[in-house]
Amino acid sequence: MKKIINEPANVVPDTLEGLALSDPTLVYSKGFEVISRKERREKVGLVSGGGSGHEPAHAGYVGKGMLDAAVAGNVFASPGPEGILEGINMANNGKGVLLVIKNYSGDIMNFDMAKELAEMDGIEVESVIVKDDVAVPDSTYSTGRRGIAGTIFVHKLAGAKAEMGGSLAEVKDVALKTIENIRSIGMSMSSCILPAVGKPGFTIEDNEMEVGMGIHGEPGVERTAIRPSKELAEILVSKILEDYDYIGSEVALMVNGLGGTALMELYILNKDVHELLESKNVKVYKTLVGNYMTSMEMAGCSITLLKLDDELKELLDFPCETPALKL
Amino acid sequence: MNLTSKEYMEYLVLAAKKIDDNGNYITSLDAITGDGDHYTNMQLGFSKLTENADEFALLSLSECFRKIGMTLMSAIGGSSGALYGSAYISASKVLMDKETIDTPLLLEILSTMLDAIKKRGDADVGMKTMIDALAPAVDVFRDGLTAGIDSSSLFEAVKQAADNGAQSTKDMEAVKGRAYYQANKGVGHIDPGAMTMAYQIETLMDYISEL
Numbered sequence: 001m002k003k004i005i006n007e008p009a010n011v012v013p014d015t016l017e018g019l020a021l022s023d024p025t026l027v028y029s030k031g032f033e034v035i036s037r038k039e040r041r042e043k044v045g046l047v048s049g050g051g052s053g054h055e056p057a058h059a060g061y062v063g064k065g066m067l068d069a070a071v072a073g074n075v076f077a078s079p080g081p082e083g084i085l086e087g088i089n090m091a092n093n094g095k096g097v098l099l100v101i102k103n104y105s106g107d108i109m110n111f112d113m114a115k116e117l118a119e120m121d122g123i124e125v126e127s128v129i130v131k132d133d134v135a136v137p138d139s140t141y142s143t144g145r146r147g148i149a150g151t152i153f154v155h156k157l158a159g160a161k162a163e164m165g166g167s168l169a170e171v172k173d174v175a176l177k178t179i180e181n182i183r184s185i186g187m188s189m190s191s192c193i194l195p196a197v198g199k200p201g202f203t204i205e206d207n208e209m210e211v212g213m214g215i216h217g218e219p220g221v222e223r224t225a226i227r228p229s230k231e232l233a234e235i236l237v238s239k240i241l242e243d244y245d246y247i248g249s250e251v252a253l254m255v256n257g258l259g260g261t262a263l264m265e266l267y268i269l270n271k272d273v274h275e276l277l278e279s280k281n282v283k284v285y286k287t288l289v290g291n292y293m294t295s296m297e298m299a300g301c302s303i304t305l306l307k308l309d310d311e312l313k314e315l316l317d318f319p320c321e322t323p324a325l326k327l
Numbered sequence: 328m329n330l331t332s333k334e335y336m337e338y339l340v341l342a343a344k345k346i347d348d349n350g351n352y353i354t355s356l357d358a359i360t361g362d363g364d365h366y367t368n369m370q371l372g373f374s375k376l377t378e379n380a381d382e383f384a385l386l387s388l389s390e391c392f393r394k395i396g397m398t399l400m401s402a403i404g405g406s407s408g409a410l411y412g413s414a415y416i417s418a419s420k421v422l423m424d425k426e427t428i429d430t431p432l433l434l435e436i437l438s439t440m441l442d443a444i445k446k447r448g449d450a451d452v453g454m455k456t457m458i459d460a461l462a463p464a465v466d467v468f469r470d471g472l473t474a475g476i477d478s479s480s481l482f483e484a485v486k487q488a489a490d491n492g493a494q495s496t497k498d499m500e501a502v503k504g505r506a507y508y509q510a511n512k513g514v515g516h517i518d519p520g521a522m523t524m525a526y527q528i529e530t531l532m533d534y535i536s537e538l
Contacts, residue, residue: 009371051404051405073404073405074364074367074368074371074404074405075364076362076364076405077364077368077403077404077405077408078404078405078406078408078409079404080400080401080402080403080404080408080409080412081400081401081409081412082397082400082401083401104505105406105448105503105504105505106404106405106406106407106408106409106504109406109409109410109413109447109448110400110404110405110408110409113400113409113412113413113447136508143502143503143504143507143508146508194362194363194364194367196364196367197354197363197364197367201358201362201363202358214508216362216505217362218362218505218508218509219508219509
C-alpha cells in the first residue's frame, strides 16, 4: 500500500481537517467528524453523509447552494447517530432539516436513529433516500438499489431550493423529484485499498473491467474485457436507457471518475457519451465531468443522467459555491 | 451465576481479544462477501470498550449497558454499530434498577438484544446476518432453562448453537447488506457479522462457566 497518510486510524479526521483548512467558509467539528458552513442563515438545513473514501463526497459539497453539513463515517462505513445528530444541529437554523441518505443498510439505520434523537430535541427532520444505481434491481424487501454519484445532483437541486428560501416540504419535494428522475451506472478497472486493511479488496485482471460495480467494490453485473471508450459509452448508456426513458428529454449528464482514472479519459468518454446521446435524441442541457463520487484510488467511472424540466433546470442553474462544485 | 458491571466488562475485554485474534479470518470473510472492513470497524469499537472497561465497571448495570451501546454505535459505525448500539441500549432498559444479572435475566437480555437487532435492521432469521448466530443461541438458552438442565451443559449448548448458527450462514443467500450485491448472494461463504456475533456469545458462555 502506497498512500499519503499518517496513522490509518486517523485518516478521517486528518482528511476533514485538511479540507476545512482549504476553505475558510467551513467549520470542522472534531470528534463528530462533521463539516458545516460557518455562515448560518434562516433556511432549511440540508445534511448528507456516509462512509469516507468517496471524497469529495460529501464534505466537499458543503457550502452556499448545496449542503449545510456533511457527516463522515469510517472508510466505507456509515457514521454513527451521534455524529449525524451533530450534523443536524450544525445545519438547523429553525426551519427544519432534510437528510439526504444513500441507500445502504448502515446509513439508513444510523440516519434513522439520529432523526429520532433530533426529533426528541424538537428539531423537524425529514429524509430522502437516493437509489440511482441501475446495476442493482430495485426492491422493497431487500436492501435494493444503491445510491451512487447521482446523489450529487440531489445535493445540488435540493440545496438550491433551500438557498432560495423553500420550505422543508418544498425542499423535500425537489429532492424526491430529482431522485425519481436520476439513474447511474458505474464501471471499475481496479480495486481500491482501505487504509486500515492495507491490501486490495478484490483483484481484477489488467485487461478486464467490471460493469455495474458499486462504489465500495460491490460486484457488478458483468466482468468483461476492457473496451474502447465508444463501446463503453454504448454499454453504460444502454443500461441506463433500459431502466428509464430519457429519449426526447433534456438531461443533466455527469461523467464521474472513481478517483484513479485520468481526467483525459473521462473527457474522452464524455465525448462518446455526448455523441451517443445525441444520436438517441437525448439532449444534454448541462455536463459535469470530474471526480465527484470516488472510491479512493479505484480506476473507473460512472455515468449519471438526470431528466430535467423547467423547475429542475432553474435549480440546476442556481449558483453554488462549495470546495468541489462551483456553478 | 451473577454478573455485575465489573464482570460484564471483564467479559467484553475477553471478547475484544477473541475478535482481535481472529482479525485476519474475519477480514478474509468480509473481503469475499462485503467490503473488507468489518473487522477493522469492530476492532475500533471493542478496543474503545477495553479502554473504558475500568470506568464502565463502576457504573450501574443499566448505565454500563447504555454506555457500551453509545460507544459501539459511534466507534464501530456502519450497520454493525447501529445494531449493537440498539441492542445494548434496549438491554439497558431491561436492566433498570437491577444490581446483578442471574441466568434467567441473562436470557432476557439476549432475547431483548435479538428483538432490537431485528427491529433496527428490519431483518429476520435466515437472511445471512448476525441474527443467525444470536437467534439459535437465544432459543437453545430458553429451551435449556425451561428444561432445567445444569448450568455447564446449558452454557455449552448455547455456545454451540451460536457457532452452528454462524456456520449455517454459509449456505444462505444474503437479503440485507453488502453481500446481497454478490451475484450468488454470498452463498458458500460464512457471514462475517454472524461470526463475530458467535465469538461474543462463545466468549460470554466460556466466561460465565468459569464463574
